[in-house]
Amino acid sequence: MSSSDVARQPDPSRSLSLSGHVGFDSLPDQLVNKSTCQGFCFNILCIGETGIGKSTLMDTLFNTNFENFEASHFEPQVKLRAQTYDLQESNVRLRLTVVNTVGFGDQMNKQESYQPVVDYIDRQFESYLQEELKIKRSLHSYHDSRVHACLYFISPTGHSLKSLDLVTMKKLDSKVNIIPVIAKADTISKSELHKFKIKIMSELVSNGVQIYQFPLDDETVAQVNTAMNGLLPFAVVGSTEEVSVGNKMVKARQYPWGVVQVENETHCDFVKLREMLICVNMEDLREQTHTAHYELYRRCKLEEMGFKDTDPESKPVSLQETYEAKRQEFLLELQKREEEMRQMFVQRVKEKESELKDSERELQNRFEQLKRLHADEKAALEEKRRLLEDDQSSFGKRRAAAQLLAAQNLTSNGKKDKDRKNSGFM
């Protein structure tokens, strides 16, 4: 059929002008409508030392009170705690998942501190990959749990990054969009802050850490994004308490020497962070995660599993075919091992059975033996008893005879005496 040839040629598309209003300019609105109905989801990972203000910042950013509790400094290992919330603003529903590290930076030996974080991120990618590879899948209704943004909280030392920070960020930069923030920025003065930011950025650049850059390809937001890119990392202050300033109640921290207002752009970069993270680039963060980080993970994972894009004959091999082949192999091997186990089991059962039979026979033999012995002894005893009885009876007879004799003797002696007397002596 000529259809296949025609279809495979690259499409020679040409531009046409329309002579009227067709109406497909509503396409983006159709798409937006559908997404709004479905609801959005966003997952943030917060990494930072215990007590550095991660939960407070989340509360401040999203204007709610997430359930938090203070973590202790004595956690033996770094753990991650994920919590999901459903938020709504005007008609937009957002399913927000906040993942916090617990015990990060507290251990004496922090060499393995980054590992639980990396594992968590990989696990989310893995579950998405599994869903994608299923036979019956429902990707449009799948709750996406992949981490879209990672806020890395830098301690406000004023000098530079800590070694733990560098190591961790290096491990994470190819897996997630990292947005470094300087926490508790109300301990750094303006000039110190400026130097601190420059130092941090230069350290990151010189160590090749790829942090998230706000996208510049869209003209509407390119300008503001470029400006913000130059202000990274943002120095933030979080607060859920309100203080009255002037005649308004604002979120702030009250000190004896003044009030640090969270939403005042001259005090800290909180507003900028909120703008960038939520209002302008949230969708881009999600897209980057899906198209760059997830694809990288997927490619590595599949290559690990042994798939290639083209097989030796340089024909494109279907991923699913190879996956199925591998699965069959695996099932076969499972079965073989099962068979082996079953054989072993059956053998052992037989052995045990024969053992039992042997012991049974032995018992039987002994029983027989004992019985015979018993019978023998009984017979012997019987014999003896008979003899005894015989003896007894013969003895009894003899005694009776003797007694009779004795009695006779007496009477005969008496008679003899009489006779002698009677007979006189002659």
Place this chain on the structure above:
Amino acid sequence: MDAIMLQEKLVERLLCPRVRTARQKEKQYVGFATLPNQVHRKSVKKGFDFTLMVAGESGMGKSTLVNSLFLTDLYKDRKLLNAEERINQTVEIIKHTVDIEEKGVKLKLTIVDTPGFGDAVNNNQCWKPITDYIDQQFEQYFRDESGLNRKNIQDNRVHCCLYFIPPFGHGLRPVDVEFMRALHEKVNVVPLIAKADCLTPNEIKKLKDRIREEIEKFGIKVYQFPECDSDEDEEFKQMDKELKECTPFAVIGSNTVVEARGQRVRGRLYPWGIVEVENQSHCDFVKLRNMLIRSHMHDLKDVTCDVHYENYRAQCIQEMTSKLAQDNRMESPIPILPLSTPDAETEKLIKMKDEELKRMQEMLNKMQQQMHEKDQ
């Protein structure tokens, strides 16, 4: 209220999210209400694509309708075949791809034409090249999606198929039924009554009812409009209901512009009057255009991706699994059920084996006990 105005209102409603929520100095402001705007921005930048297939006998007005729908001329310099050339005509698949733009929104439109359908004398299986084409697009997308490098996948899957039913008969003919039945699980089928200007309104109504009955009788699953939300207002719901009761749409197309009622409109000039394409009392063209382009284009794409493509994919994988099983001559302890996921299968296997092992373990324990008793 005029239906056109209603449609405009609908479009405006869809445009609502564009309005940026005013920055309130209230406490509640977080800012993620701008998410729809961000999505909007990104989608406009990326552009859209849509593949439309038209099928029906020659001379049903397919090309004219496409031109009328998109207000452009796709079919310059076409060569039409004579009757004798069409006796043994096989169905061809011809694609036209155009880039059109309107108010900043770019659309890459692909029209898949099927000349020769139903033209030959023997039309048995004449839809096979069409179903093969659709399957091919699915397969190509499947391979691309499963590959290691997934940047720039081209989506050539057919999103909608307009099927033209001739108005000259009393309803569906066998070729119509067979065609729609062969395709209804692979693509969104939208049946249309072509050349509706030869039917009076009563005749159109009767024909529509007849066709709807027959569609139901033969179990053909044509594209269903999604239910509108319960929180939409009454006029929207009413409009939606009217739209659904109007299917299949009776359409008229035209390549010429005529003068009617003081305006220049697309229409057909007859001695007895002028048929206007965009006049709602003349034909359902406007309804079709609104449905296809202005309100449901994205939904057509979604149904293709989420339903038809997923069905194809699941089927494909099942076939592959069974083929591999045959090749290895593997005796599976449990029959491979259709549409069961690998996880479910292996899980069942594992469960069965677990139970067997448990039983054997119990037997062993019993025997051990017996031995103990005998020893004592």
